[in-house]
Amino acid sequence: MASTALVAVGGGISLGLVASSSVASCSLRAGGDSRRLGRRLVLLRRGGAEGQSTRGRNCPKFNCANEVDVVTEDDSVDGDATDDEAGLEAAADDAIDADVDTEDELDSSLPEDVEWIKQQPLPYPLDALEPFISKETVEQHWGVHQQIHVDRLNGMIGGSEWEGMSLGQMMLASFNEGREEPHPLLPCRTGTIGHGVWNHDFYWRSMKPGGGGKPPERLLKFIDRDFGSYEGMIRQFMDAALTQFGSGWVWLSYKGSGLPYVKSRSPIPSDNYGRLVISKTPNAINPLVWGHSPLLAIDVWEHAYYLDYEDRRADYVSAILEKLV
Amino acid sequence: MALRTLASKKALSFALGGAARPLAASARGVTTVTLPDLSYDFGALEPAISGEIMRLHHQKHHATYVANYNKALEQLDAAVAKRDASAVVQLQGAIKFNGGGHVNHSIFWKNLKPISEGGGESPHGKLGWAIDEDFGSFEALVKKMNAEGAALQGSGWVWLALDKEAKKLSVETTANQDPLVTKGASLVPLLGIDVWEHAYYLQYKNVRPDYLNNIWKVINWKYAGEVYENVLA
Numbered sequence: 001m002a003s004t005a006l007v008a009v010g011g012g013i014s015l016g017l018v019a020s021s022s023v024a025s026c027s028l029r030a031g032g033d034s035r036r037l038g039r040r041l042v043l044l045r046r047g048g049a050e051g052q053s054t055r056g057r058n059c060p061k062f063n064c065a066n067e068v069d070v071v072t073e074d075d076s077v078d079g080d081a082t083d084d085e086a087g088l089e090a091a092a093d094d095a096i097d098a099d100v101d102t103e104d105e106l107d108s109s110l111p112e113d114v115e116w117i118k119q120q121p122l123p124y125p126l127d128a129l130e131p132f133i134s135k136e137t138v139e140q141h142w143g144v145h146q147q148i149h150v151d152r153l154n155g156m157i158g159g160s161e162w163e164g165m166s167l168g169q170m171m172l173a174s175f176n177e178g179r180e181e182p183h184p185l186l187p188c189r190t191g192t193i194g195h196g197v198w199n200h201d202f203y204w205r206s207m208k209p210g211g212g213g214k215p216p217e218r219l220l221k222f223i224d225r226d227f228g229s230y231e232g233m234i235r236q237f238m239d240a241a242l243t244q245f246g247s248g249w250v251w252l253s254y255k256g257s258g259l260p261y262v263k264s265r266s267p268i269p270s271d272n273y274g275r276l277v278i279s280k281t282p283n284a285i286n287p288l289v290w291g292h293s294p295l296l297a298i299d300v301w302e303h304a305y306y307l308d309y310e311d312r313r314a315d316y317v318s319a320i321l322e323k324l325v
Numbered sequence: 326m327a328l329r330t331l332a333s334k335k336a337l338s339f340a341l342g343g344a345a346r347p348l349a350a351s352a353r354g355v356t357t358v359t360l361p362d363l364s365y366d367f368g369a370l371e372p373a374i375s376g377e378i379m380r381l382h383h384q385k386h387h388a389t390y391v392a393n394y395n396k397a398l399e400q401l402d403a404a405v406a407k408r409d410a411s412a413v414v415q416l417q418g419a420i421k422f423n424g425g426g427h428v429n430h431s432i433f434w435k436n437l438k439p440i441s442e443g444g445g446e447s448p449h450g451k452l453g454w455a456i457d458e459d460f461g462s463f464e465a466l467v468k469k470m471n472a473e474g475a476a477l478q479g480s481g482w483v484w485l486a487l488d489k490e491a492k493k494l495s496v497e498t499t500a501n502q503d504p505l506v507t508k509g510a511s512l513v514p515l516l517g518i519d520v521w522e523h524a525y526y527l528q529y530k531n532v533r534p535d536y537l538n539n540i541w542k543v544i545n546w547k548y549a550g551e552v553y554e555n556v557l558a
Contacts, residue, residue: 145531245422246501247479247522283479302480302522303531311385311523 117157117167119150120201128209132319137307142204145303149196167198195284199249202297212323219295226276234321236278241317244280247301250317251279253292296325355402357395360388361431369439373539375528383434386523390426390502397423425502429482429517436516438545448546452515452553459494469496471537474520484508485516485549489556513556515549 122142127135214220214230227233233252241250255277276295279287287294298320305316363383368376397419404412438444447463448456460466466485473496474483481500488495490511497508505514518540525536 140530148531243418245418246481303526306522306526310381311389 117150117153117197119147119197120204122204124209129207129324132308132323133207133305134308137304140307141299141304142200146197146200149200153197195286199284199286199297200299202294203249203299206296206298207320207324209324211325212321213325215325222276233276233278237321238314238317240278240280241298241300242314244282244300246282248280248282249284249286250298250300251281251287251292251294252296253277253279253287253294255292355395355398357398358391358427360391361434363434365437365439365442369441370437370444370543373543374437374525374536378523378525378527381527382430382519382524387427387430390423390430393419394423394427422502425504428504429502429519432514432517433519435548436518436545437540437543438547440542443547444543444545445541446546448550450550450554451557452546452550455494455553466496467541470518471534473498474518474537475534477520480521483518483520484512484514486512487515487553487556489513492557513552515552516544 122138126138126142129138215223220230223230223233227236237250237252244250253276255275277292279290279292280300281287298317300313300317305313309316309319360383363379366376367379367383370376370379397416401413401416401420404416447453453463456463456466460469470483470485477483477498477500479500481498481503482505484497484499484505486495486497486505486508487493488509488511494515495512497505497512499505499508505512505517518537520533520537525533529536
């Protein structure tokens with residue numbers, strides 16, 4: 001089984017991507033590659049000339065399948081003064097890296113002991129986010145909603161080929177590039193539920209008691225560059241939150257470069273990669289599927305705020321941005 | 326207890342952002358919509374749906390849809406007058422969402438009735454027979470709607486729809502606030518159940534199936550039957 005999978009993957013992956021290119025930037029190659037992939041989705045890091053060294057940077061990995069690594073805003077920006085742009089990208093990538101680095105490691109990358117997705121513990125006590133998010137909400141949201149997602153997901157992947165995949169891989173594969181039909185090997189709700197688990201883990205880590213306000217200077221610099229000002233970013237963020245009609249999420253992410261060989265810059269500034277973006281996604285979709293690297297997530301499903309704010313989504317989002325981020 | 330009854334009086338008909346007259350006209354001459362009254366008190370549907378949910382649902386959620394829809398209509402009017410096609414297109418999202426929200430909830434309030442006034446009584450007459458024909462039995466219909474409602478991901482509605490061309494009943498779901506017509510131009514909604522979290526969260530938390538099981542006790546089949554007969558008359 002492992003060898004056939006390897007063949008399928010090997011045939012699919014464009015090997016040129018693994019080769020070093022002169023552009024020393026790394027990105028998540030979800031969009032383009034998944035079309036050519038066989039049954040296993042492998043996330044390749046497109047290495048630059050210094051491909052290996054970027055991985056050596058001092059950033060914790062966010063690996064949903066087993067360990068808990070708290071990703072704070074300090075971690076998402078690397079302090080390398082000479083190569084900030086690549087540093088931001090690489091750091092964001094590290095934050096959501098999949099287990100597999102190259103196709104050679106495909107076989108050995110699947111740990112025998114962990115095949116199931118676990119409910120990650122909260123990085124703070126249940127009442128730590130009071131008075132902005134009540135203990136009851138956290139208990140319900142983390143303890144019940146998320147736990148159900150985890151249980152259902154494990155129920156669905158148990159005994160199937162998806163066992164042993166990391167959550168990130170599963171999420172990207174099941175998205176099936178947004179096609180209506182679910183991935184042929186997955187029951188149709190697994191995608192949403194997998195996304196739900198990942199998203200919620202990220203959400204809890206996007207907040208901390210006593211947080212909020214402006215980010216540290218290193219991130220603020222990029223915010224000023226890409227949004228004009230911190231206030232401008234907040235405005236865009238609130239706008240996205242309030243126009244996400246229905247259930248969904250709002251994200252601050254890094255939109256890394258998606259074009260492997262092209263160095264030209266689009267005349268439309270917003271098309272250019274290598275910048276921070278705010279995006280909103282419906283239901284449980286995650287911007288990883290678009291090749292973005294999330295930095296911050298806010299759940300705007302009604303269950304996230306209804307007990308505390310009723311219908312006042314704007315108050316809820318401002319409270320998080322001002323007091324909890 | 327008395328205080329509670331006072332507190333749950335049915336809403337006055339006021340439209341935020343529009344005038345208080347039905348089919349009001351704003352200063353620009355745009356015809357705006359108004360928040361419809363409930364024909365029962367907020368607390369009258371208990372214990373199936375709590376008074377607190379009914380109050381918030383009607384006074385906050387529906388009222389916001391009305392206000393935002395009216396605002397979008399005014400902006401649309403201005404954009405059309407200025408021949409600003411891209412602004413017209415830009416507004417479609419807000420119109421679909423808020424307008425849909427208004428349409429759907431207006432139907433929803435009529436679909437509900439206190440038990441004391443006939444809520445929950447099974448459908449009789451032509452609609453009853455049609456349900457038996459198209460679904461096998463009333464219980465089968467309820468089971469199907471509950472299953473589809475529970476399976477709906479995110480926010481949306483589950484409908485008992487009448488296809489007026491094919492003259493058949495069906496169960497449909499729509500996402501977010503999309504009205505039933507987005508599923509088929511010939512579909513007429515007889516009964517809609519709101520499965521947005523705001524419709525049940527305060528009372529049922531995440532247990533949507535319990536909400537769906539209980540709501541049948543307050544469903545107004547008389548209204549659904551009237552719509553059915555009018556359409557097929």
